Amino acid sequence: MSTDTLDTLGPEGLPHMDNPSLPYLRGERIPHIWCPGCGIGTTVNCFTRALGEAVSDLDKVAIVSGIGCTGRVAGYMNLDSFHTTHGRAIPFAAGLKLARPEMKVVVYSGDGDLFAIGGNHFVHAARRNMDLMVVCVNNFTYGMTGGQLAPTTPEGASQTTMPFGNFEKPMSLPFLADAAGASFVARWTVFHVRQLTRTLREALGKQGFRFIEILAPCPTLFLRRNRLGDGVDMVRVYKERSKIRDGADTKDVDLGMDGDIIVGKFVDRERPTWLQSMNAHYQQVFGERYRPWGGVREQD
Amino acid sequence: MTADPLGVLTGVHFIDGDHAACEGALAAGCRFVAGYPITPSTEIVERFASRIPLVGGVFIQMEDELAASIAVQGAIWGGQKSMTVTSGPGLSLMMEHIGLAAFTEVPLVIIDVQRGGPSTGLPTLPAQADMMQVKWGSHGDYEIIALCPSSPQECFDLTVRAFNLAEQWRTPVFVMMDEVVGHMTERVQIPAPEAIEVVERRWTGLKPGDYRPFQPAEDLVPDMVRVGDGYRIHVTGLTHDERGYPAMNPAAQDKLVRRLATKIRDAGDALVDVREEACEDADVIVVSYGITSRVAQAAVEQARAQGVRVGHARLVIAWPFPSQRMAELAARTKAFVVPELNLGQMSREVERAVAGRVPVRLIDHAGGTVHEPDRILAGILEAAR
Amino acid sequence: MSQDKPVRQAKGTVFVRPEVCKGCAYCIEFCPTECLGFSEEFNAKGYHYPVLKHPEECTGCGLCGLYCPDFAIFGIRLKDIPQAASEPPVPPKAG
Numbered sequence: 001m002s003t004d005t006l007d008t009l010g011p012e013g014l015p016h017m018d019n020p021s022l023p024y025l026r027g028e029r030i031p032h033i034w035c036p037g038c039g040i041g042t043t044v045n046c047f048t049r050a051l052g053e054a055v056s057d058l059d060k061v062a063i064v065s066g067i068g069c070t071g072r073v074a075g076y077m078n079l080d081s082f083h084t085t086h087g088r089a090i091p092f093a094a095g096l097k098l099a100r101p102e103m104k105v106v107v108y109s110g111d112g113d114l115f116a117i118g119g120n121h122f123v124h125a126a127r128r129n130m131d132l133m134v135v136c137v138n139n140f141t142y143g144m145t146g147g148q149l150a151p152t153t154p155e156g157a158s159q160t161t162m163p164f165g166n167f168e169k170p171m172s173l174p175f176l177a178d179a180a181g182a183s184f185v186a187r188w189t190v191f192h193v194r195q196l197t198r199t200l201r202e203a204l205g206k207q208g209f210r211f212i213e214i215l216a217p218c219p220t221l222f223l224r225r226n227r228l229g230d231g232v233d234m235v236r237v238y239k240e241r242s243k244i245r246d247g248a249d250t251k252d253v254d255l256g257m258d259g260d261i262i263v264g265k266f267v268d269r270e271r272p273t274w275l276q277s278m279n280a281h282y283q284q285v286f287g288e289r290y291r292p293w294g295g296v297r298e299q300d
Numbered sequence: 301m302t303a304d305p306l307g308v309l310t311g312v313h314f315i316d317g318d319h320a321a322c323e324g325a326l327a328a329g330c331r332f333v334a335g336y337p338i339t340p341s342t343e344i345v346e347r348f349a350s351r352i353p354l355v356g357g358v359f360i361q362m363e364d365e366l367a368a369s370i371a372v373q374g375a376i377w378g379g380q381k382s383m384t385v386t387s388g389p390g391l392s393l394m395m396e397h398i399g400l401a402a403f404t405e406v407p408l409v410i411i412d413v414q415r416g417g418p419s420t421g422l423p424t425l426p427a428q429a430d431m432m433q434v435k436w437g438s439h440g441d442y443e444i445i446a447l448c449p450s451s452p453q454e455c456f457d458l459t460v461r462a463f464n465l466a467e468q469w470r471t472p473v474f475v476m477m478d479e480v481v482g483h484m485t486e487r488v489q490i491p492a493p494e495a496i497e498v499v500e501r502r503w504t505g506l507k508p509g510d511y512r513p514f515q516p517a518e519d520l521v522p523d524m525v526r527v528g529d530g531y532r533i534h535v536t537g538l539t540h541d542e543r544g545y546p547a548m549n550p551a552a553q554d555k556l557v558r559r560l561a562t563k564i565r566d567a568g569d570a571l572v573d574v575r576e577e578a579c580e581d582a583d584v585i586v587v588s589y590g591i592t593s594r595v596a597q598a599a600v601e602q603a604r605a606q607g608v609r610v611g612h613a614r615l616v617i618a619w620p621f622p623s624q625r626m627a628e629l630a631a632r633t634k635a636f637v638v639p640e641l642n643l644g645q646m647s648r649e650v651e652r653a654v655a656g657r658v659p660v661r662l663i664d665h666a667g668g669t670v671h672e673p674d675r676i677l678a679g680i681l682e683a684a685r
Numbered sequence: 686m687s688q689d690k691p692v693r694q695a696k697g698t699v700f701v702r703p704e705v706c707k708g709c710a711y712c713i714e715f716c717p718t719e720c721l722g723f724s725e726e727f728n729a730k731g732y733h734y735p736v737l738k739h740p741e742e743c744t745g746c747g748l749c750g751l752y753c754p755d756f757a758i759f760g761i762r763l764k765d766i767p768q769a770a771s772e773p774p775v776p777p778k779a780g
Contacts, residue, residue: 009535016382022598026534026545029545037449058531058532059528059532060527062527062528064374074534074635075534075536075545076545078375078532079532080532080533081532081533081534081535082377082526082534082535082536083399083534083535083536083537083538083546084370084400084537085370085396085397085537087366088366088370089623091334091362091363091366091367091368091371091374091376092370092371092373093374094360094367094373094374095332095334095370095371095372095373095374095375095376095378095382096374096377096378097374097378098332098358098374098375098376098377098378099332099374099376099377099378099379099380100362100527100528101384102377102528102530103527114358120363120364121308121366121367121459122364123363124362124363124367164628218619219617238408250316264527266449274360278358282353285353286353286354289353289354290354291306291353291354291355291356292356293356293357293358
C-alpha cells in the first residue's frame with residue numbers, strides 16, 4: 001500500500017498536506033508492523049523531527065538496528081539503513097562509522113537486543129567512546145518473540161518465561177551507560193515527546209557515545225499480561241510517575257513496577273572519540289609519517 | 301587495476317604464513333581489520349596493527365569474534381575492503397555473521413588458521429578440521445569460496461586472490477590456513493605493485509532512484525554502492541526483494557536463495573583451481589590441500605620411485621568443490637587417495653563426486669601434527685594393488 | 686460547550702489519514718485543548734480514528750502529530766498552511 005494513495009482528511013478548502021514525518025520514512029512501507037498502542041512509532045516520530053532540525057544532509061546519516069520490534073525501525077527510515085543480527089547493531093555501526101567518519105551513525109534498537117544479547121558490545125562501545133548515537137526503546141519485554149523476560153523487566157512483573165513474577169533484579173540502563181563511559185546519557189518516556197525530540201536533536205549534534213533510553217509501552221505483551229491496561233493507560237502512568245531530574249546521579253534512577261520514573265539528561269561530558277584518540281596518539285608516536293584516518297579515498 | 305603501492309612491501313622476505321597473509325591483505329587494498337586474538341592466527345592482526353599507521357587505515361581489536369565479524373561488514377558497506385582473522389573457536393562464533401554476509405552479499409574475507417578441535421582442542425597445533433564447518437556452519441542454504449594455501453608464499457598470493465574473488469562474487473571468501481602453514485617461515489616474494497592485480501568493488505553506474513541494491517547483473521551478482529552517497533539503501537538479514545525490503549513469502553525466498561547458490565555453483569571454471577600433476581595416466585590420484593599436499597608430495601614421489609603411476613591433484617579452491625573435475629579424473633584412474641588432517645571431510649566430497657566409480661581411500665589424522673609420509677605412501681601402494 | 690464562553694476562533698487544525706490509524710487514542714488523550722475525539726465510523730481495519738470534535742479549540746500545537754505512533758495525524762497552525770491565511774477554513778465534519 002503506497003501512502004501516496006492514502007486519503008488524508010483535512011479541513012475543506014485547505015490544500016492537501018503530508019504528514020511531516022513522511023519525508024524521513026520509506027513511505028511505501030507504511031503502515032508499519034507495530035501493534036496498536038505500541039510506543040515505538042512515537043519515538044520514531046520524535047526522531048524524524050529531531051533529524052529535520054539537526055541535520056542538513058540526510059545522505060550523511062545512517063541508521064543501524066538489531067532484531068526485535070524496535071529492530072524494525074531502520075527499515076522504515078528513509079536513510080542508509082541496516083537491519084543486522086540480534087544484538088550486533090553496535091559493532092556493525094562501529095565498523096561503518098570508522099570506515100566513513102563523515103557519517104552520523106545512529107543505532108536504534110530495543111532493550112533485549114542492546115542489553116541482553118548485545119550487552120557486551122554496548123559496554124565496550126561506551127568505554128571506547130565510539131562516535132555513535134544509541135537510541136534504546138525500552139518496553140521491558142521481548143515483544144517480537146511473545147513477551148519473554150528481558151534484562152529490564154521490573155521485579156514482580158509476569159513474563160511468559162517468568163510466569164510467577166520476575167525475581168531477577170533488572171538492569172538500570174543509564175547507570176550502566178554512565179559507568180561504561182558514555183559521553184551523553186538521557187532518559188525520557190513516550191509521554192515526553194517535546195523533551196525527547198529536543199534531546200534527540202541535541203544528541204544528533206554531539207560527538208562520542210550518546211545513549212538515550214526511551215520508555216515505551218508494549219500493550220500486547222507486557223501490559224496485557226500484567227493487567228496494566230492499554231498503551232494510552234501506560235503513557236498516562238508515565239506522566240504521573242515521572243520526575244524530571246536533569247543531572248541526576250545515575251545510580252538513583254532504577255525502575256520498578258511502582259515508584260518514581262526519573263527522567264532527564266543525566267550525563268553530558270566531553271571525551272575524545274575512539275578515532276580522535278587513535279589519530280592523536282599515532283600523530284604523537286609517528287609524527288609526520290603518520291597517515292591520519294579520515295575515511296575512504298575518492299572512488300576511481 | 302593494480303595494487304596501491306602504499307600497502308605493498310615489494311621484495312623478498314623471510315616470513316611466516318601469518319605475516320605473509322597480512323601483507324597479502326594490505327597489497328589487496330584492505331585498510332580495515334577488526335579482530336579478536338586467537339592462536340594461531342594472532343600474528344596476522346598483530347602485524348596489521350603495526351603496519352597500518354604508516355599505510356593509512358584502521359585496526360580495531362573488538363570485544364569478541366561476533367563483534368569482529370560484523371564490524372568488518374559495517375566497514376565494507378562504508379566502502380572499505382575489510383577482513384577478519386580467526387581460528388576454530390572464533391570461527392564457530394562468527395557463524396551467524398557468515399550467514400549474514402552470504403545473504404546480504406558482503407564481499408567479506410575471513411582468514412581461518414586451523415587448529416585441533418573440537419572446542420579449545422589444540423590451540424598451538426595444526427588440523428584441517430574446519431573444512432566442512434566453513435562450508436555448512438551457518439544455518440540455511442548458501443555458498444562460500446574457500447582457498448587453501450600450502451606455503452607462506454601462497455598465504456600472500458591467495459589472500460590477495462581472496463579479496464579479488466570476494467569483490468567479484470560478493471560472497472564470503474575464506475583463506476583456510478592451518479597452524480603449520482601459519483607459523484612456517486619461508487621465502488616470500490612480494491611483487492611490484494603494478495604486477496599485483498586488484499579487483500575493485502562492483503560500483504553501480506546507476507543513479508539513486510534507478511538503483512536497486514539486490515538486482516543482479518548478468519552473472520547473478522548485484523552491483524554495490526557505498527553508504528553516504530545518496531542511495532539510501534536498506535539492507536536486512538531477512539529474506540528480501542531486489543529493493544532490499546523484507547519479503548516474507550516462499551516465492552521471494554526461492555528467488556533469493558536460489559540466486560545466491562546459483563551464482564557460485566554455476567560459476568564454472570572461474571571458481572575451479574585444481575593443480576594437477578601427472579593425473580592424465582595415473583592409476584592412483586592423490587587429492588590433497590593445504591599443508592597436507594606438501595607431505596603428500598613426498599609420498600607421491602616415493603611411490604613413483606617404486607614404479608606406481610600416481611598423480612597428485614591439489615585443491616587450491618576447495619569450495620566450491622570441483623565436482624566435475626573429480627568426476628572426469630575418476631573416469632581415467634583406478635583409485636583416489638585423500639590424506640587430510642581430520643577424520644574425513646573433503647574425502648566425502650571426493651566420494652560424492654566420484655559416485656562409486658572407483659574407490660576413495662581416506663588417510664585420516666586427528667590433528668596435532670602433520671601426517672607421516674609413510675602412511676600416505678602405504679595408502680597409495682594399497683590403492684594401486 | 687457553555688453558553689458563557691466566548692466563541693473561539695480556531696488557530697490550528699489537524700490532518701488525518703484514517704487508513705493508517707490503529708485507534709490507540711494517544712492523540713485524543715494528550716491533546717492539551719481536548720479538541721479531538723474518536724470518529725463514529727470505522728476505517729478498513731476496524732479502528733475508530735480521530736476527528737476534530739471541537740475545531741475551534743485547536744491551536745495547531747502539533748502534539749497529536751508527535752504522539753501519533755502511526756503517522757496518521759498531525760496538527761498545524763493555520764498560519765503555517767500555504768495559501769490558507771486569506772479565508773477561514775471550513776472544519777471537517779465530526780465523524
